[in-house]
Amino acid sequence: MAFNLLNEIQKRIVVFDGAMGTLLLEKGLVREVCPESLNITHGDVIQEIHTRYIEAGARVVQSNTFGANRIKLKEWGLESRVEEINTLALTYARKACGNNAVAAASIGPTGKILEPAGSFTFEEALDVFREQIRGVLKGGAQAIIIETMSQLNEARAALIAARELTNLPVICTMTFEKNSRTLMGTEAAAAALVLQSLGADIIGVNCSLGPGELINVVHEMYQVASVPILVQPNAGIPVMEGGQTLYPVGPEEFARLCINLIEAGAGAVGGCCGTTPEHIRALTEATRGLKPPKIAGKRITALTSSTTPLFITETLPVRVIGERINPTGRKDLSEEIKRGIPDGILREAVEQRQAGADILDVNVGVPGIDERAFMERAVREIQKLVDVPLCIDSSNPEAIEGGLKAFCGKALVNSVNGKEESLDAVLPLVKKYGACCIGLTIDERGIPENAEERFQIAKKIIERAGMMGIPREDIIIDCLTLTAGTHQSQVEETLKAIRMVKAYLGNPTALGVSNISFGLPKRDLLNATFLALALGAGLDLPIINPLSKEMMNTVKAFDVLSSRDRASERYIKLFSQNLPEKKQIESHTHPDSEADLGKTL
Amino acid sequence: MAFNLLNEIQKRIVVFDGAMGTLLLEKGLVREVCPESLNITHGDVIQEIHTRYIEAGARVVQSNTFGANRIKLKEWGLESRVEEINTLALTYARKACGNNAVAAASIGPTGKILEPAGSFTFEEALDVFREQIRGVLKGGAQAIIIETMSQLNEARAALIAARELTNLPVICTMTFEKNSRTLMGTEAAAAALVLQSLGADIIGVNCSLGPGELINVVHEMYQVASVPILVQPNAGIPVMEGGQTLYPVGPEEFARLCINLIEAGAGAVGGCCGTTPEHIRALTEATRGLKPPKIAGKRITALTSSTTPLFITETLPVRVIGERINPTGRKDLSEEIKRGIPDGILREAVEQRQAGADILDVNVGVPGIDERAFMERAVREIQKLVDVPLCIDSSNPEAIEGGLKAFCGKALVNSVNGKEESLDAVLPLVKKYGACCIGLTIDERGIPENAEERFQIAKKIIERAGMMGIPREDIIIDCLTLTAGTHQSQVEETLKAIRMVKAYLGNPTALGVSNISFGLPKRDLLNATFLALALGAGLDLPIINPLSKEMMNTVKAFDVLSSRDRASERYIKLFSQNLPEKKQIESHTHPDSEADLGKTL
Ligand SMILES: [Zn+2]
């Protein structure tokens, strides 16, 4: 290979190539013909275009395989020749590259709308991408570049397929609108979080707009990026002139605008529609000797819905995990799940979201059902209704995998624990599907009575996750609470364990709060008070019933008291319509106080 | 001097003498005559009795001055000869002692009922005792033994007078009923706490009952004692036989029963009514070579009412200081105080007690009144109504002294702070009146913004108190809170300061909680949540409005969660009449949930 792409991008700005289609058009080769069929008929031309880009300074070229998937090729009756076309394309790319550049296999979208928005299933997409990627690998691809993706779920499918099949560098770039969201509404930061969690070594944006319009996308991605960012803009926003599509940004201007993108966080640049070897030459000149932007070492824990990131950090409001989608002890839900009806679950989802839950736990564990199938369905249906991260909650790894696959975003898994069996079954799924995971401080011996041993299990889980390549900030520790009714002295051990995790590991913590009051009267009071204590000890993600006003109010007050609700803005907005303070105090004074005093005197 | 009494009692059991009256009766000397007049008329007999006790092994003898105070002597027309009688008595005692024993001046009760129960004022009592003590000091007393006190307030007056006049060892023993309380209801532990705080070097019980009936009193005192305990029982409970009072417990039995008292915690023993040199000889034999009980080094913070101790420790429920007796911002109370009417204050006292306050803060600071006089009156009146420790709250040292003098028990002072002026004015009062004191972490520079500097002020206050002889556990630190509305980031500093005080100093902490929410809406929610956080951080004594159900409930829930409410007994008792759990949960579900879901779908 010419050089190690992932090492190189640490050291200097890496220049990618520009458009293939534009040059083919120049040669009159793509009118009324499948561009990828040229790999069969005009391999020499394809190779020559690659060579021109390499001569212009490109260090990575993208094979002529953008539409070489079964779905797109079918439009030209070529669906049986997927392997051949992809293999050939990479053969020419490799020939052009020699030892001067890296041959990256371009993987473009299928053109289908994926579930949940469309009817094309995630499994079908996975299969299509697997087939194409096998082809490019056979042809000698030195990297995979999944590009021009406008659907997050399709990018996920392509990335998962790539990661199943190869350890080569995998790049994934998406397209964004002027509002820095994808066509389907995914924010750039959410895309970045999902793509890097799924194992992309380089993430970014291509096509979309010109280099002058992509600065916000790059900036938003850079805020959350744990991997380098690639930008391949078009040569400006096209204008129609005399029936011809013209890209208005010339090489020098293109190069100049790309420098702004590098300053905003891009570590690799290239071109998309309308760019030519001249653009790449100018880019090569302009970026010579530039250092790439630093990628932040310390990272924030984040989940995403299909559109929006949710950051879990001590400077932002406490995030509440709604616990109510759970048939345990709920006859109504159990019955509906058994009969395959998700209505109760959807009602709970909407109600909890309206009550302020930030994340919804989804547990559909009812004996006798196909839990995996129901979990997949529940996740899909919930995601159509509410745009929040979901927490896939099951003791069945198959059901967890079903939920993770179905969820378009960065999910949370509930849970792994310190048992070998659990670590072995759950952590690979967390890694594969790019999720965060709750680690329960329980192992083969049960829940340890003291904080120190719970802390040790937490440490073990984080270490084991790290060995699998799961970043430590993606493990959220649940120190577990028993009921104060039967295990009073262990309440303090739970709080102490939380304090230890925060002090010595720094990981976020989750905790199912309501268990504390099981079997005792006035449960809401105990729950809310314990919640405050746990938040004070360092709890980040309370798992509670968001319909409990007491607990939600405690969270809101804690946000004020911990400066998470800056200047108490949310609190004041929420409660300032209340009665004036004076009347509230009055209402607390004993109504019969005069009479009572008389009796006592 | 024969030996240093306070050193000696660390090393071995010290034997005191027995009854004077019994021997005088034998000689036919006390019928129809003032026993103390014998110091004038029969000094040789008095000296001989002392000598007989010393020969029997007594190492401390008590002068014939039990009733030699102005009030008692007046019954015999001898009120003008207080000094002479006391001086003479001590002269004979000293002669008898030589280098073999310590001459302790007996100070008995006046026979008057002190305020608040009676009309004899504390000031009058102080004056009477001062006069007598001046006499015994002139006669060469080597120790003061205040004894046979049945009123805590009278013992307080005698002790304060003694401590004003001498640095000699001061002993104070009271009399108890069979229920281990004084005639006026003071528990042995409460008596012990008050007496040792007022500077008694040895505390204990005398007279009362026989050695077989005093084991509980000694045991209760020993639990809280920071000084050695002296027991001087009667020779059993007297029986009438043929018109004569007979004390049934002979020397051997007496000595044997006294050993049990030593095992229960007594470090010094002697006799009272009915005991003779033979009893003391038996006691001397029986206790030879015995080691005294250890006096606990680590002591618990405690306050008392006039009858009952209130321990402040992490293993017992959180103690609430009721804040409502305070005219600040309360026009009604201010007006009443200005007009000299304590009704509003008394109503607040009773209401707060009924609502569960454990301690009542008393602040009567209204401009233009005689604060000291009103404070004294308020404290006396409140104490008649409610039997709880009071917290004397004033910025005026005179008013603090008035309140402390008037309060019969171990009070709390609110407050001293880190300013030199405050330390100089307040700490001597705390020491003199044996109180606990709240130390505010503020000094000349104001309230420090960060926890570390607040901690340093706390340390300084504790050290300065220690230099004055105030035990560190009697200083309660208030780390102060500003409102979250204007000082949001300092909320965490307050909590951090509390954690630091608990971790590095171990002192109890107090905190006025409600200030946190000033200027913000929904104050009760912020107050209750902050209260939970502060309790979790180590707050022991919240200063709150006990009529706020939210806050009192938070305390009750915290008691469960921190194992202070053992087996949740109090919580269950308090709340188990509530609706069954299921109905409570139901009431949280959204009543319009079906309709809402419809809208969303
Ligand atoms: Zn393009």
Ligand SMILES: [Zn+2]
């Ligand atoms: Zn392109």
Ligand SMILES: [Zn+2]
């Ligand atoms: Zn007696």
